[in-house]
Amino acid sequence: MTTIQVVKAFTNELFEALRYGKAVDSTVAVSLSFARGRALFTVFIVSVLFGGLFFVIWMGAWLLSKGDMDAGQLVSFVVYTAVIGGAIAGLGNFYTELVGAIGATERIREILEEKSEVSMPVSSDGLMLSHAIYSGKRLEGRIEFKDVHFNYPTREDVKVLKGINLIVGAGEKVALVGPSGAGKSTVIQLLLKFYGIKEGDVTVDGQSIYAMNTTDYRQNIALVPQEVLLFGGTIRENILYGKPDADESEILEAARQANALEFIERFPDGLDTVVGERGVKLSGGQRQRIAIARAILKDPAILLLDEATSSLDAESEKVVQEALDKLMEGRTSIIIAHRLATVRNVDKICVLDGGQIVESGTHEELSTLADGLYNSLSKLQFQHA
Numbered sequence: 001m002t003t004i005q006v007v008k009a010f011t012n013e014l015f016e017a018l019r020y021g022k023a024v025d026s027t028v029a030v031s032l033s034f035a036r037g038r039a040l041f042t043v044f045i046v047s048v049l050f051g052g053l054f055f056v057i058w059m060g061a062w063l064l065s066k067g068d069m070d071a072g073q074l075v076s077f078v079v080y081t082a083v084i085g086g087a088i089a090g091l092g093n094f095y096t097e098l099v100g101a102i103g104a105t106e107r108i109r110e111i112l113e114e115k116s117e118v119s120m121p122v123s124s125d126g127l128m129l130s131h132a133i134y135s136g137k138r139l140e141g142r143i144e145f146k147d148v149h150f151n152y153p154t155r156e157d158v159k160v161l162k163g164i165n166l167i168v169g170a171g172e173k174v175a176l177v178g179p180s181g182a183g184k185s186t187v188i189q190l191l192l193k194f195y196g197i198k199e200g201d202v203t204v205d206g207q208s209i210y211a212m213n214t215t216d217y218r219q220n221i222a223l224v225p226q227e228v229l230l231f232g233g234t235i236r237e238n239i240l241y242g243k244p245d246a247d248e249s250e251i252l253e254a255a256r257q258a259n260a261l262e263f264i265e266r267f268p269d270g271l272d273t274v275v276g277e278r279g280v281k282l283s284g285g286q287r288q289r290i291a292i293a294r295a296i297l298k299d300p301a302i303l304l305l306d307e308a309t310s311s312l313d314a315e316s317e318k319v320v321q322e323a324l325d326k327l328m329e330g331r332t333s334i335i336i337a338h339r340l341a342t343v344r345n346v347d348k349i350c351v352l353d354g355g356q357i358v359e360s361g362t363h364e365e366l367s368t369l370a371d372g373l374y375n376s377l378s379k380l381q382f383q384h385a
């Protein structure tokens with residue numbers, strides 16, 4: 001939904017209009033005080049300028065009458081004074097522009113000095129070569145979290161993960177469940193190496209991911225997020241994002257396995273249908289199936305699913321789930337699920353609460369813990385279903 005629709009749905013037009021009015025008022029107040037300053041400065045400059053000019057003419061007339069100066073000298077003196085005075089009056093503007101330019105340059109310098117997380121190889125014509133050059137070795141996908149403590153760098157005081165220990169064997173499927181804010185998405189963000197950690201370690205195939213080349217490592221991972229963002233452009237370009245050098249038959253096969261081919265072929269332009277702002281709007285389920293096709297094309301050893309089926313109706317959920325099942329085959333998969341029914345068949349379910357794994361085991365094992373968190377979560381969902 002666009003934000004405009006949110007405003008309308010909550011009938012907050014008046015509220016937003018007033019808020020906008022206030023923002024405009026304060027902008028006007030700032031510009032007014034700025035303008036006042038400039039006006040005073042201009043008045044000052046103009047009086048000095050004309051005062052000086054008047055003084056020069058007066059002095060000149062006096063000297064002329066005494067015979068110490070001739071008329072030509074007086075005229076050139078008056079012209080010089082006017083030119084110099086004009087230049088000085090211009091200094092005010094010059095200063096404003098200089099300060100503005102320094103501000104802008106500082107921002108650019110900040111961006112330029114930002115430390116890059118990986119050094120991307122760039123070809124002579126400036127194209128990124130990451131996909132072409134990095135044919136780093138394929139990982140098996142055995143994941144281990146060793147006593148991981150973590151807080152986001154923007155909030156040093158809030159501990160988000162408090163000692164996570166987790167082993168996921170190569171090819172295993174593990175579900176993360178638990179209340180909102182427990183730290184499930186954070187676990188996935190760490191696996192993607194979006195943040196560093198100060199305590200503990202995350203290893204894949206026994207090697208710390210922080211010791212691996214980030215691009216090589218990420219080549220082995222695919223993420224299917226809950227809210228799939230498609231880039232402007234065609235469906236083909238969006239699927240190719242998983243493997244830019246894939247050929248036509250590979251794209252079609254990936255789309256077919258993702259249960260996306262059928263709806264793609266219903267568009268008159270097929271794979272070349274433009275999506276997004278300027279093109280066809282796709283439904284949530286269609287976007288997810290494109291994201292799945294993208295992941296299938298990438299053929300990763302590790303698959304991360306964040307709530308992939310929660311926003312769909314029963315019908316599209318079934319096709320998306322089928323596509324996901326195919327995608328998960330033979331890959332280490334970590335699945336974040338809010339609805340517990342979708343993860344009954346995984347190898348292990350880990351229940352997170354307050355940044356810790358409080359229970360783990362199969363669905364059957366966790367169901368026997370009478371007053372466990374898993375049980376109370378499933379009871380809640382059963383009541384609401």
Ligand SMILES: Nc1ncnc2c1ncn2[C@@H]1O[C@H](COP(=O)(O)OP(=O)(O)OP(=O)(O)O)[C@@H](O)[C@H]1O
Binds near residue numbers: 178180182186
């Ligand atoms: N980028 C961030 N910066 C600072 N704090 C964050 C950030 N992302 C998440 N948090 C905090 O970390 C905690 C865990 O968040 P996380 O997104 O991992 O929860 P979650 O288990 O995925 O919840 P949900 O089920 O609602 O998606 C929350 O308290 C949240 O406020």
Ligand SMILES: [Mg+2]
Binds near residue numbers: 184185186
């Ligand atoms: Mg989350």
